[in-house]
Amino acid sequence: MRSDEMIKSSQRLTRRAAVMLLSAAGACTAAHAADIATDALPEPGPERKVSIPAARDATLPNGLRVVVVNRSVTPLVSVALYLRSGAEVDPSRLAGLTDLTAGLLDKGTTTRTAPQIAEAADALGGSLGTGAGYDASQVSISVTTPKLGAALDLLADVVRHPTFAQEEIDRERKQMLDDLRLALSQPGSVAHLVAARAIYGDGAYGHSAGGTPASLPRIQRAAIVKLHDTYYRPDNAVLVFAGDVDLEHAVQVATSAFGDWKAPATPLPVTPAGAGKSVLAPAVSVDISGTGQAAVSAVHRGITRNDKDYYAGLVTNAVLGGSYSARLNEEIRIKRGLSYSAGSALDTRRQAGSFGGSAQTKNSSAVEVLGLLLGEFDRLATAAPDADELAARKATLSGNFGFRLETTRGLLGEVADLALYGLPLDELARYLERVQAISAEQVRDFAKAHLGRDGIQVIVAGDAKQFADALAKAYPKLERLDAATLDLDNPTLRPASKKK
Amino acid sequence: MLRRLLICLGLTTAVAVSAHAAEPLSIPPIAYQQRSLANGLQVISIEDHTSPTVAVQVWYHVGSKDDPAGRSGFAHLFEHLMFKSTKHLKAEQFDRLTEDVGGHNNASTNDDFTNYYEAVPSNHLQRLLWAEAERMVNLTVNEDNFKSERAVVEEELRQRVLASPYGRLFNAVPKDAYLVHPYKRPGIGSIEDLEAASLSDVIAFHSTYYRPDYATLIVSGDFDRAELDRWVDTYFGPLPKPAAPVPHVTAVEPAWDKDRRYSEHGPNVPLPGIVLAWLAPAARNADDVALSVAAALLSNGDSSRLHQALVYRQQIAQRVNFSSDTQADNGLISTFAIMASGHKPEEAEAAIIAEVKALATAPIAPAELDKIKTKIITQALAQRQTAEGKAFAIGEAVLLKGDAATVNSDLAALQAVSADDVQRVLKKYVLDAHHVTIDYTLGLDKPGDAKPAKGATK
Numbered sequence: 001m002r003s004d005e006m007i008k009s010s011q012r013l014t015r016r017a018a019v020m021l022l023s024a025a026g027a028c029t030a031a032h033a034a035d036i037a038t039d040a041l042p043e044p045g046p047e048r049k050v051s052i053p054a055a056r057d058a059t060l061p062n063g064l065r066v067v068v069v070n071r072s073v074t075p076l077v078s079v080a081l082y083l084r085s086g087a088e089v090d091p092s093r094l095a096g097l098t099d100l101t102a103g104l105l106d107k108g109t110t111t112r113t114a115p116q117i118a119e120a121a122d123a124l125g126g127s128l129g130t131g132a133g134y135d136a137s138q139v140s141i142s143v144t145t146p147k148l149g150a151a152l153d154l155l156a157d158v159v160r161h162p163t164f165a166q167e168e169i170d171r172e173r174k175q176m177l178d179d180l181r182l183a184l185s186q187p188g189s190v191a192h193l194v195a196a197r198a199i200y201g202d203g204a205y206g207h208s209a210g211g212t213p214a215s216l217p218r219i220q221r222a223a224i225v226k227l228h229d230t231y232y233r234p235d236n237a238v239l240v241f242a243g244d245v246d247l248e249h250a251v252q253v254a255t256s257a258f259g260d261w262k263a264p265a266t267p268l269p270v271t272p273a274g275a276g277k278s279v280l281a282p283a284v285s286v287d288i289s290g291t292g293q294a295a296v297s298a299v300h301r302g303i304t305r306n307d308k309d310y311y312a313g314l315v316t317n318a319v320l321g322g323s324y325s326a327r328l329n330e331e332i333r334i335k336r337g338l339s340y341s342a343g344s345a346l347d348t349r350r351q352a353g354s355f356g357g358s359a360q361t362k363n364s365s366a367v368e369v370l371g372l373l374l375g376e377f378d379r380l381a382t383a384a385p386d387a388d389e390l391a392a393r394k395a396t397l398s399g400n401f402g403f404r405l406e407t408t409r410g411l412l413g414e415v416a417d418l419a420l421y422g423l424p425l426d427e428l429a430r431y432l433e434r435v436q437a438i439s440a441e442q443v444r445d446f447a448k449a450h451l452g453r454d455g456i457q458v459i460v461a462g463d464a465k466q467f468a469d470a471l472a473k474a475y476p477k478l479e480r481l482d483a484a485t486l487d488l489d490n491p492t493l494r495p496a497s498k499k500k
Numbered sequence: 501m502l503r504r505l506l507i508c509l510g511l512t513t514a515v516a517v518s519a520h521a522a523e524p525l526s527i528p529p530i531a532y533q534q535r536s537l538a539n540g541l542q543v544i545s546i547e548d549h550t551s552p553t554v555a556v557q558v559w560y561h562v563g564s565k566d567d568p569a570g571r572s573g574f575a576h577l578f579e580h581l582m583f584k585s586t587k588h589l590k591a592e593q594f595d596r597l598t599e600d601v602g603g604h605n606n607a608s609t610n611d612d613f614t615n616y617y618e619a620v621p622s623n624h625l626q627r628l629l630w631a632e633a634e635r636m637v638n639l640t641v642n643e644d645n646f647k648s649e650r651a652v653v654e655e656e657l658r659q660r661v662l663a664s665p666y667g668r669l670f671n672a673v674p675k676d677a678y679l680v681h682p683y684k685r686p687g688i689g690s691i692e693d694l695e696a697a698s699l700s701d702v703i704a705f706h707s708t709y710y711r712p713d714y715a716t717l718i719v720s721g722d723f724d725r726a727e728l729d730r731w732v733d734t735y736f737g738p739l740p741k742p743a744a745p746v747p748h749v750t751a752v753e754p755a756w757d758k759d760r761r762y763s764e765h766g767p768n769v770p771l772p773g774i775v776l777a778w779l780a781p782a783a784r785n786a787d788d789v790a791l792s793v794a795a796a797l798l799s800n801g802d803s804s805r806l807h808q809a810l811v812y813r814q815q816i817a818q819r820v821n822f823s824s825d826t827q828a829d830n831g832l833i834s835t836f837a838i839m840a841s842g843h844k845p846e847e848a849e850a851a852i853i854a855e856v857k858a859l860a861t862a863p864i865a866p867a868e869l870d871k872i873k874t875k876i877i878t879q880a881l882a883q884r885q886t887a888e889g890k891a892f893a894i895g896e897a898v899l900l901k902g903d904a905a906t907v908n909s910d911l912a913a914l915q916a917v918s919a920d921d922v923q924r925v926l927k928k929y930v931l932d933a934h935h936v937t938i939d940y941t942l943g944l945d946k947p948g949d950a951k952p953a954k955g956a957t958k
Binding site for chain 2: 044045046047048049050073074075076106114115118119121122123124125126127128142143144171174175177178179181182184185186187288289290291292293323324325333334335336337338339340360361362391392395396398399400402403406407408409462
């Protein structure tokens with residue numbers, strides 16, 4: 001009985017599917033969709049336009065910029081205060097200082113203890129998130145609309161009045177050291193830490209933002225207080241709101257919480273150079289003895305966030321490895337089963353950036369996967385993608401952008417990115433047209449400029465006895481490191497006392 | 501990243517489906533409509549025109565607990581194969597119908613269910629309904645697809661279990677904890693069992709479990725109701741309801757009659773870890789919501805009791821979590837800690853038990869209970885911002901609790917949870933019950949090799 005009905009149902013499906021395949025040959029682009037007959041699988045209906053909310057801003061008299069993007073679908077607001085200074089300002093022997101400082105903000109103020117702050121945030125329904133990337137430090141919280149005023153007061157208290165008690169410094173430092181131990185035991189995070197030195201060398205972006213086992217114990221309270229005094233000031237800050245709030249309401253709560261925050265008369269120090277010179281060999285292996293996979297990564301110095309080619313970079317990344325269907329995953333996972341996931345990343349910062357691909361694979365496949373990564377870089381740098389592929393990957397990029405705008409946190413992230421890099425807020429509304437405007441030739445040219453063999457850095461972290469010798473055949477100057485003895489403070493990654 | 505296995509073990513906080521509004525805060529109920537087709541397919545729809553997108557999800561009532569004998573990991577491997585060819589679709593054509601037009605897709609395998617979910621611009625809804633109906637009945641995986649995807653799943657296993665420092669520990673928990681229930685088998689399986697699987701297993705599994713009367717279709721977002729109903733009737737209506745009954749897992753996990761203790765090891769354990777687990781009631785049990793509140797009091801947020809005690813005050817743990825992962829049959833109430841450097845697993849064990857005892861016996865301040873309810877509600881509200889988030893909330897209610905209505909009634913239940921309820925369920929399921937202790941340290945045992953530690957059982 002089942003089989004009879006199966007046949008029936010599949011006959012029904014056959015008719016539609018035959019056309020389905022036709023449309024697939026046209027890769028579902030709008031241009032081909034018109035070929036579909038009306039009695040077949042219907043073509044997609046008319047597109048509905050995504051509505052992009054407009055961001056607005058105001059600057060308080062003390063220099064604090066307030067940026068607001070309204071989305072009132074749900075009575076929720078996400079809010080974050082960003083300082084335009086991140087780990088790039090860590091002094092040279094004090095890696096992790098900026099991140100540690102941010103992490104200590106909610107660990108005690110002049111009027112609240114750390115447990116009281118946690119209690120207050122939880123009672124508002126949110127959690128304070130603190131931390132520092134390379135270009136910014138931040139504190140954020142998401143709450144329901146009625147709690148917004150109270151959330152801003154809490155946010156202002158931790159930003160403006162932290163006490164940095166010694167006991168809290170010691171506790172936070174210990175936790176960061178343990179976080180580092182976890183990071184140094186995982187192939188992906190080890191490759192990431194090593195890649196920073198490989199790309200940026202002794203530049204500020206080359207060091208570990210989360211600190212190092214040697215640097216964290218060196219950090220004294222005075223350095224934390226000085227960093228806070230220097231960089232936590234209203235004219236170095238942006239307060240971003242996303243969700244059920246308008247500009248007027250945001251300015252009102254911002255003024256109440258931050259209005260009397262004063263900027264010091266002293267100018268901000270000059271930011272150290274982000275990108276320096278790499279002293280590592282073009283290929284590096286890092287041993288994590290006994291680990292079950294190797295993280296394979298090939299990366300290049302890249303563009304800044306404000307580069308004119310930013311959108312070309314986004315689309316190139318989308319074609320190369322920005323999604324499940326992009327080339328790297330297609331070649332490495334789908335066709336060959338060599339990884340659970342392979343992809344690429346375009347990282348754009350204020351002073352420099354990086355572009356490259358990565359995948360985790362069984363240790364014995366590491367060299368094969370590296371070859372596939374590099375082969376795809378070359379292919380993209382040589383020939384422009386065809387129109388269907390380009391249209392599909394642009395659609396993925398644009399669709400993901402739309403989905404990000406559906407949550408207050410996603411919306412906040414998009415707007416904060418513009419605000420932090422000093423870009424016009426109406427770029428939010430221009431995103432889709434800017435992506436559409438990128439041509440196949442621009443993609444090829446971007447790949448040629450930023451994925452060429454010259455300047456590429458290869459990092460393979462895993463159980464090195466299973467791949468390092470094979471890797472050395474392709475890279476006779478392979479640099480062999482061990483995760484257990486990595487000196488992250490040193491651009492050579494080797495302990496200073498030992499000769500290379 | 502993609503097509504991921506949902507490992508239902510503690511790493512996520514225990515908020516899940518239950519949610520609700522205390523006095524000042526109210527979440528509107530999710531307004532859904534439900535109907536059944538003659539072939540048994542349940543259809544649930546939630547209209548939401550906020551964005552021009554729509555989420556389509558098919559939740560099959562088959563999960564890792566249904567892995568065939570000697571084929572651990574099979575339900576999950578099978579999930580991956582549902583993206584391969586069907587009679588009228590090429591391999592990966594689902595990606596063409598979703599990613600290539602600005603949507604996304606994924607799927608996950610849980611102990612109790614397997615869900616396939618997409619979100620697309622709403623003008624593509626009709627095609628997705630067609631395609632989901634197609635793969636429900638017309639899967640045609642070939643040997644090449646099968647082998648390459650099996651290799652992907654083996655890499656997924658390596659990534660989750662072998663390359664992740666705590667992967668071996670979390671993989672071992674159900675195996676050590678359950679006595680008889682097939683929840684015992686790790687959903688990701690083993691390389692040996694995956695290698696033993698064949699194409700004929702795939703065909704048998706599909707025809708046994710992938711059928712309209714064993715599936716729930718959820719559509720959430722921007723659609724026209726009349727159109728949706730018509731398309732569902734057109735594409736899913738004709739699918740046959742097989743005459744053969746679906747085999748169900750009948751094993752019943754007995755109450756545990758003694759405490760048990762295991763030691764697990766890995767070659768790459770930067771800090772030792774520990775898991776304690778108790779047997780939880782089924783998700784549909786009336787105590788479920790109170791248990792989720794108890795778990796949240798213990799570990800949801802920086803001010804939660806375990807975080808304050810172990811991470812902040814005593815500084816013996818790098819992180820700690822407590823969750824009540826109730827499932828269709830039963831589940832585990834479990835807690836894990838990764839130790840701070842220089843501290844041993846047994847310190848966490850004693851400290852966790854002390855905190856649970858304190859919560860279960862000393863008075864709970866009303867403000868603390870209010871705090872945690874506000875926290876859970878706010879997290880639920882964040883999940884329900886998107887049409888896809890609402891669909892997930894409904895899906896879990898249907899698959900784990902057997903009733904979509906619980907997505908809303910649990911809100912009322914949460915509001916009504918009292919301090920007495922919290923203490924009663926903690927005593928019943930935790931303090932007065934037996935548990936399993938698993939410590940995890942550096943060592944060279946192979947995964948899956950756990951042996952009861954000497955003299956530890958009572």
